[in-house]
Amino acid sequence: MKNVLNDFARHGSLGDEYINEILGKGRQMIAKLIKNDPKNITFTSNTSQGILIALLNIPFKEGDEVLVMEECFPAAKYVAEYNLPGINTRYVKLKMKDPVEVAKKEIKDKTKAVILDYVQYFTGERLPIKELSRFLRERDIFLIIDGIQALGSIYLDVKKEDIDILACGGSKWLNGPQGTGFLYVSPWAFGKMKKVHTGWLGAPWKNFQNFTNLPQPFNDARRFETGTRNIVGISGLTESIEILFEYGIKNVEEKIQKLNTLIFRGLMDKGYEILTPKNRMAGIVTGRPKRGLAEKVYKKITDKNIVISLRNNALRFSPHFYNSVDEIEKVIEII
Numbered sequence: 349m350k351n352v353l354n355d356f357a358r359h360g361s362l363g364d365e366y367i368n369e370i371l372g373k374g375r376q377m378i379a380k381l382i383k384n385d386p387k388n389i390t391f392t393s394n395t396s397q398g399i400l401i402a403l404l405n406i407p408f409k410e411g412d413e414v415l416v417m418e419e420c421f422p423a424a425k426y427v428a429e430y431n432l433p434g435i436n437t438r439y440v441k442l443k444m445k446d447p448v449e450v451a452k453k454e455i456k457d458k459t460k461a462v463i464l465d466y467v468q469y470f471t472g473e474r475l476p477i478k479e480l481s482r483f484l485r486e487r488d489i490f491l492i493i494d495g496i497q498a499l500g501s502i503y504l505d506v507k508k509e510d511i512d513i514l515a516c517g518g519s520k521w522l523n524g525p526q527g528t529g530f531l532y533v534s535p536w537a538f539g540k541m542k543k544v545h546t547g548w549l550g551a552p553w554k555n556f557q558n559f560t561n562l563p564q565p566f567n568d569a570r571r572f573e574t575g576t577r578n579i580v581g582i583s584g585l586t587e588s589i590e591i592l593f594e595y596g597i598k599n600v601e602e603k604i605q606k607l608n609t610l611i612f613r614g615l616m617d618k619g620y621e622i623l624t625p626k627n628r629m630a631g632i633v634t635g636r637p638k639r640g641l642a643e644k645v646y647k648k649i650t651d652k653n654i655v656i657s658l659r660n661n662a663l664r665f666s667p668h669f670y671n672s673v674d675e676i677e678k679v680i681e682i683i
């Protein structure tokens with residue numbers, strides 16, 4: 349990011365080739381992360397924008413509905429509630445349930461889309477989504493997945509998981525800068541979408557010297573990019589993902605699981621109620637003291653310059669691959 353800013357300061361203009369290299373590398377790195385094609389990726393500013401683009405492109409008719417996971421982070425809720433006039437938003441509980449069983453019960457003729465958090469922001473529960481994805485696709489219902497609490501902490505192959513739409517911000521487990529993110533749209537989903545949210549950079553320009561002939565927009569997810577992109581941010585996100593690759597994504601997942609198993613055990617030994625289901629654990633472990641306030645312990649931990657989160661009178665831990673067993677032992681000792 350510093351290099352891009354320095355080049356910009358030095359030269360004033362970065363030039364098409366320079367910019368295209370950053371965009372190309374960024375798209376490639378994200379594609380490698382989810383084991384897919386760069387063509388199926390569009391850059392966004394955050395998770396919410398990805399969810400918004402997906403929802404705007406669903407061919408809803410007046411009176412249709414979108415189902416939203418009740419326990420999800422507010423991002424999806426706001427986008428669904430306030431941007432779809434004439435479309436009903438209905439909330440369904442998915443916590444510790446079989447998503448296909450929930451879908452069988454809740455899906456109606458009017459249901460055209462479902463939105464959920466792959467990994468729930470509070471308990472860290474990782475939902476099994478493969479069967480749900482298939483179940484919904486067979487009924488032409490779009491499943492929009494918020495992946496920000498998952499990607500960067502787990503290995504993910506979107507095709508193997510049958511994921512068609514995945515929105516993700518860059519600034520959590522991917523360690524990227526704020527104001528970056530991406531949306532993945534499979535060719536199946538793209539084919540059925542409305543193709544709105546298209547701007548002049550949603551088309552394949554050869555150069556910017558002649559604007560007389562307007563190229564047709566891309567026929568894939570790149571079409572959803574509207575105008576000039578956040579080159580500094582994208583370069584930072586790309587480098588951050590590359591660091592994950594240097595360590596190895598499977599190694600990242602293994603290391604996080606190892607650290608989280610220690611936290612899990614440590615919290616249990618201290619008599620905490622564990623809110624994270626062990627068999628559905630990703631990067632987050634959350635525990636609540638059976639007596640007293642979590643805030644007191646939170647203060648003790650953060651006073652020692654250890655970063656964790658306080659949520660709903662519970663302590664939320666989210667160690668990454670760069671944390672060590674020693675650090676986890678230290679935090680358990682403080683508790």
Ligand SMILES: Cc1ncc(COP(=O)(O)O)c(C=O)c1O
Nearest residue numbers: 394395396421423465469496517
């Ligand atoms: C599951 C989930 N989705 C979305 C967000 C944030 O959304 P956005 O990237 O749009 O700011 C968060 C947390 O910040 C989150 O935990």
